[in-house]
Amino acid sequence: MIQKVKMWAKSFTLFELFKGLGITWRNMWRKKITVQYPEEETPVSFRFRGVLALRRYPNGEERCIACKLCEAVCPALAITIESEPRADGTRRTTRYDIDAFKCINCGFCEEACPVDSIVTVPESHYHMEERGENIMTKEKLLAIGDMFEEKIAKAKKLDSEYR
Amino acid sequence: MIEFEIDGVKVKAEPGETIIQAADRAGVYIPRFCYHKKLSIAANCRMCLVEIEKAPKPTPACAFPASQDMKVFTRSPVALKAQRAVMEFLLINHPLDCPVCDQGGECELQDLSMGYGEGVSQYTERKKCVDDEDIGPLISTYMTRCIKCTRCVRFGDEIAGMPEIGAVNRGEDTEISTYVGKSVKSEVSGNIIDICPVGALTSKPYKFTARAWELKQHASIAPHDCLGSNIYIHTASNQYQKGREVKRVVPLDNEKINETWLSDRDRFSYEGLNSENRVTRPMIKQGGKWIETDWQSAMDMAYQGFAKIVEMKNPDAIGGLISPSATTEEHYLFQQLLRAIGTNNIDHRIRQIDFSDSMDSPTFPGLSINIEELEKQDTIVLIGSNIRHEQPLAGVRVRKAWKNGGKVLAINPVKRNYNFDTAKEMTVGISNMVPFLSEVVKALADKYKNKRFIEWLKDIKPSQDAIDFAEEIDKGVETAILLGADSLSHPQAGAIKSLVIAILAILQKGNYGELTTGANSAGAWLAGAVPHRLPTGENDSAGLNAQQMFSQPLDGYLLHGVEPEFDVANPQQALTALRYAPHVVVLSPFVSETMKDYANVILPIGAFSEISGSYVNVEGTTQRFRSANAPMGEARPGWKVLRVMGNFFEFEGFDYKDLEEVQMSFKEESDDDRKFERPMLYMKQDFVAHKPKGLIRIVDWPMYRVDATTRYAKSLQKTISDEERSARIHSKTVKQLKLNIPSGHMVEVIQNDESIQVKLVIDDNVPEKHVYLPAGLEETAGFGEVAGIVEVKIP
Numbered sequence: 001m002i003q004k005v006k007m008w009a010k011s012f013t014l015f016e017l018f019k020g021l022g023i024t025w026r027n028m029w030r031k032k033i034t035v036q037y038p039e040e041e042t043p044v045s046f047r048f049r050g051v052l053a054l055r056r057y058p059n060g061e062e063r064c065i066a067c068k069l070c071e072a073v074c075p076a077l078a079i080t081i082e083s084e085p086r087a088d089g090t091r092r093t094t095r096y097d098i099d100a101f102k103c104i105n106c107g108f109c110e111e112a113c114p115v116d117s118i119v120t121v122p123e124s125h126y127h128m129e130e131r132g133e134n135i136m137t138k139e140k141l142l143a144i145g146d147m148f149e150e151k152i153a154k155a156k157k158l159d160s161e162y163r
Numbered sequence: 164m165i166e167f168e169i170d171g172v173k174v175k176a177e178p179g180e181t182i183i184q185a186a187d188r189a190g191v192y193i194p195r196f197c198y199h200k201k202l203s204i205a206a207n208c209r210m211c212l213v214e215i216e217k218a219p220k221p222t223p224a225c226a227f228p229a230s231q232d233m234k235v236f237t238r239s240p241v242a243l244k245a246q247r248a249v250m251e252f253l254l255i256n257h258p259l260d261c262p263v264c265d266q267g268g269e270c271e272l273q274d275l276s277m278g279y280g281e282g283v284s285q286y287t288e289r290k291k292c293v294d295d296e297d298i299g300p301l302i303s304t305y306m307t308r309c310i311k312c313t314r315c316v317r318f319g320d321e322i323a324g325m326p327e328i329g330a331v332n333r334g335e336d337t338e339i340s341t342y343v344g345k346s347v348k349s350e351v352s353g354n355i356i357d358i359c360p361v362g363a364l365t366s367k368p369y370k371f372t373a374r375a376w377e378l379k380q381h382a383s384i385a386p387h388d389c390l391g392s393n394i395y396i397h398t399a400s401n402q403y404q405k406g407r408e409v410k411r412v413v414p415l416d417n418e419k420i421n422e423t424w425l426s427d428r429d430r431f432s433y434e435g436l437n438s439e440n441r442v443t444r445p446m447i448k449q450g451g452k453w454i455e456t457d458w459q460s461a462m463d464m465a466y467q468g469f470a471k472i473v474e475m476k477n478p479d480a481i482g483g484l485i486s487p488s489a490t491t492e493e494h495y496l497f498q499q500l501l502r503a504i505g506t507n508n509i510d511h512r513i514r515q516i517d518f519s520d521s522m523d524s525p526t527f528p529g530l531s532i533n534i535e536e537l538e539k540q541d542t543i544v545l546i547g548s549n550i551r552h553e554q555p556l557a558g559v560r561v562r563k564a565w566k567n568g569g570k571v572l573a574i575n576p577v578k579r580n581y582n583f584d585t586a587k588e589m590t591v592g593i594s595n596m597v598p599f600l601s602e603v604v605k606a607l608a609d610k611y612k613n614k615r616f617i618e619w620l621k622d623i624k625p626s627q628d629a630i631d632f633a634e635e636i637d638k639g640v641e642t643a644i645l646l647g648a649d650s651l652s653h654p655q656a657g658a659i660k661s662l663v664i665a666i667l668a669i670l671q672k673g674n675y676g677e678l679t680t681g682a683n684s685a686g687a688w689l690a691g692a693v694p695h696r697l698p699t700g701e702n703d704s705a706g707l708n709a710q711q712m713f714s715q716p717l718d719g720y721l722l723h724g725v726e727p728e729f730d731v732a733n734p735q736q737a738l739t740a741l742r743y744a745p746h747v748v749v750l751s752p753f754v755s756e757t758m759k760d761y762a763n764v765i766l767p768i769g770a771f772s773e774i775s776g777s778y779v780n781v782e783g784t785t786q787r788f789r790s791a792n793a794p795m796g797e798a799r800p801g802w803k804v805l806r807v808m809g810n811f812f813e814f815e816g817f818d819y820k821d822l823e824e825v826q827m828s829f830k831e832e833s834d835d836d837r838k839f840e841r842p843m844l845y846m847k848q849d850f851v852a853h854k855p856k857g858l859i860r861i862v863d864w865p866m867y868r869v870d871a872t873t874r875y876a877k878s879l880q881k882t883i884s885d886e887e888r889s890a891r892i893h894s895k896t897v898k899q900l901k902l903n904i905p906s907g908h909m910v911e912v913i914q915n916d917e918s919i920q921v922k923l924v925i926d927d928n929v930p931e932k933h934v935y936l937p938a939g940l941e942e943t944a945g946f947g948e949v950a951g952i953v954e955v956k957i958p
């Protein structure tokens with residue numbers, strides 16, 4: 001009986017309607033979360049696994065030592081390495097290719113690398129136009145590394161706290 | 164038999180056996196670094212510490228003999244603590260940069276520190292660093308990684324006889340070094356790469372090119388000497404490569420043949436497989452120009468040429484030479500093809516010049532004992548054998564026999580540099596091999612009053628040397644007389660063999676062995692790749708042998724895996740004959756400028772890793788193997804090419820579908836189980852000394868110039884010294900010739916009106932009136948024959 005009266009009163013006072021409008025009202029004053037891409041962007045975690053890059057040491061020497069651990073760990077078999085002793089006797093790659101179409105951006109290579117050479121940069125702006133561009137060669141990867149070195153270094157520093 | 168317990172498991176051991184040996188047999192693993200089953204016990208790494216009940220301290224299992232009822236614990240707290248501590252000590256001075264180290268992924272230190280080490284080290288001080296040494300083109304060093312287990316040093320001392328490697332300084336400062344920084348020169352040096360538990364010694368040609376985990380392993384047989392060492396071929400591949408590439412070769416344990424070792428030639432020859440001289444497409448010569456073409460037209464041209472000769476002349480104007488290192492199946496098909504064409508001019512004995520004993524020779528030349536038994540001989544007589552270079556691992560066995568107290572005797576044309584002592588060594592030159600041997604036989608016959616032999620050699624008076632030598636042979640209980648390459652390519656090879664058989668006949672004991680050249684001489688004989696014998700073993704009307712085929716030039720030649728300018732006993736004659744011949748078809752994995760000069764058709768065939776087949780080794784064991792990778796480019800396995808050539812002729816019996824069918828057919832025709840029999844006694848030789856007037860050229864084939872694959876292997880080539888490329892002459896002969904120049908200067912050597920310039924080395928190991936100038940070198944390519952007469956002058 002009491003139930004019935006309550007329902008009856010609610011429907012006469014348009015209670016449900018005002019309750020709904022209340023949510024609208026509250027949200028009207030809340031901070032907007034819509035991002036006006038591409039003018040605006042959502043913030044990206046320093047752990048975001050974006051484009052791949054090979055890093056250098058500050059003195060310009062490439063970090064990669066051709067240990068092939070990344071090649072071995074890559075679950076997508078995206079990495080192909082060929083290596084040889086360089087003229088100065090150090091172990092270096094003569095070919096370092098990542099097929100970006102195969103890569104699933106899992107970041108295992110980054111985890112495996114003993115010298116922080118191959119990294120996934122927290123950067124998602126990259127694209128390909130031509131067939132064949134999906135093969136990221138050593139030169140390309142190093143160039144990307146040079147381009148984003150600051151960003152990578154920062155991300156690594158932030159990440160180190162959790163390691 | 165002793166019985167004791169390891170980790171609660173009952174284990175049996177021979178008295179005197181160490182715990183680790185018994186444990187290995189029982190399948191209980193005890194970690195170790197310095198212990199190696201083939202080397203003496205050093206017990207210096209302490210990794211193998213185990214707990215023994217009632218013993219006060221942990222004990223090294225590799226040095227402690229097992230005793231009745233002892234209780235050993237390998238995983239008890241005491242043992243584990245000891246292992247962890249040792250591991251921590253070992254890692255104090257070891258760099259922790261496995262990712263750059265070539266051993267990474269197959270390193271005993273890496274594995275054991277994962278298995279038995281602790282995660283952290285208490286050591287924070289500076290690590291010790293050791294300078295590297297350049298020890299030659301085959302082995303690369305990174306001495307900071309060395310853990311001083313001394314396996315390499317013991318291998319050098321005990322097995323290889325290369326005392327160059329040793330440990331200097333003591334304690335913390337111990338370093339493994341070659342003392343004076345010279346390169347290691349041993350025919351089996353590569354084994355220290357395998358036995359070094361860490362990455363201190365690694366392979367130079369393989370350096371940094373691949374990782375253990377990306378390699379695929381294929382069991383195979385080494386293709387360069389008559390032992391048939393068992394090998395693993397390691398191949399790798401990636402998406403950009405067509406087919407798999409051979410990355411390295413390592414030994415496969417076979418106690419009966421190579422134990423755990425491998426000769427450098429077998430280990431590093433794979434480099435030749437990827438040489439730029441490989442021929443990848445069939446080639447034909449048209450109007451003096453070489454063009455690459457398809458198989459159909461190349462085969463057709465090859466066929467047409469032979470068919471024309473058969474039609475215009477007769478099949479006997481065609482001859483075929485096949486490398487003694489080809490597979491038995493190739494030998495079989497090769498002779499089947501030529502015999503179907505109608506000629507018996509078939510041979511594989513490319514380095515032989517005396518064929519007088521052909522008809523009497525046994526089923527195949529070989530060894531009357533097993534390779535393994537060589538080391539049990541108490542007397543080994545080497546006749547014309549540079550065993551270290553010819554069959555390095557047989558050399559290791561001989562050295563072992565010598566180390567066990569056996570004695571080695573030798574008769575050689577030139578003094579050989581053995582790594583064992585000889586009780587008596589005669590350096591007699593080419594001309595005196597037979598006279599000296601006949602004196603030895605006579606001395607023995609006199610001693611045993613054997614009328615038959617005294618009568619046979621009635622004109623011979625043994626010298627004191629010969630009597631002493633005979634005496635030494637006679638003293639032996641287990642005697643093996645081994646004939647090496649210098650005997651087999653001697654101008655009186657038949658006489659040498661018959662005299663050796665006579666020695667054994669007089670003594671009524673002893674073992675006989677011919678250490679043949681090439682990997683498959685035995686197989687070639689069995690398959691009938693000789694002019695006078697069929698695969699059934701019956702003698703046939705003889706065709707021309709390897710020598711006659713060039714001395715009586717033919718119209719058509721079929722060459723299989725032979726480079727005559729390097730490989731045959733008389734390169735000069737061979738090249739002349741081939742250049743004049745209207746039709747020369749070459750089946751070869753490699754092409755050279757000389758080949759383009761004499762050939763009309765070049766058909767690419769697979770090199771050793773690329774073919775399946777079988778080899779019969781010197782003791783008569785047949786070993787089958789499968790290809791590790793596909794033939795390069797459009798090359799095809801040799802047997803297929805021969806089979807299809809048979810189809811072009813429309814011969815019957817050439818429709819084999821696979822290699823098995825070839826093997827079946829061979830088996831049916833020949834009795835596959837034919838075993839080695841010792842050659843029969845035959846005494847029809849006359850023993851005139853081979854004493855031509857003038858300087859005699861002593862010829863052998865340097866270790867790394869024996870076949871095409873080795874010749875194209877770059878790193879091996881770098882180890883050939885200048886001296887090996889020179890004309891070596893005795894100092895007295897140099898004076899007689901009035902060559903007033905010191906070693907190292909150029910001289911002109913003239914043989915059969917052809918002259919070359921090589922360095923002179925004055926060397927008293929060479930007998931007087933001889934010039935020691937090897938064949939097979941670039942310098943002597945296409946030069947005169949074995950044991951020919953030469954002139955030497957100042958250019």
Ligand code: SF4
Pocket residue numbers: 073074075076077078079098102103104105106107108109110120
């Ligand atoms: S991110 Fe993952 S899939 Fe991509 S290359 Fe690295 S390991 Fe391979």
Ligand code: SF4
Pocket residue numbers: 063064065066067068069070071081109112113114115116117118262
């Ligand atoms: S990128 Fe890193 S893991 Fe990959 S080969 Fe180079 S050093 Fe090794």
Ligand code: SF4
Pocket residue numbers: 308309310311312313314315316339358359360361363364
């Ligand atoms: S170089 Fe290798 S084998 Fe030789 S002592 Fe050092 S670790 Fe042992």
Ligand code: FES
Pocket residue numbers: 194195196197198205206207208209210211212223224225226
């Ligand atoms: S293996 Fe026993 S002490 Fe080295």
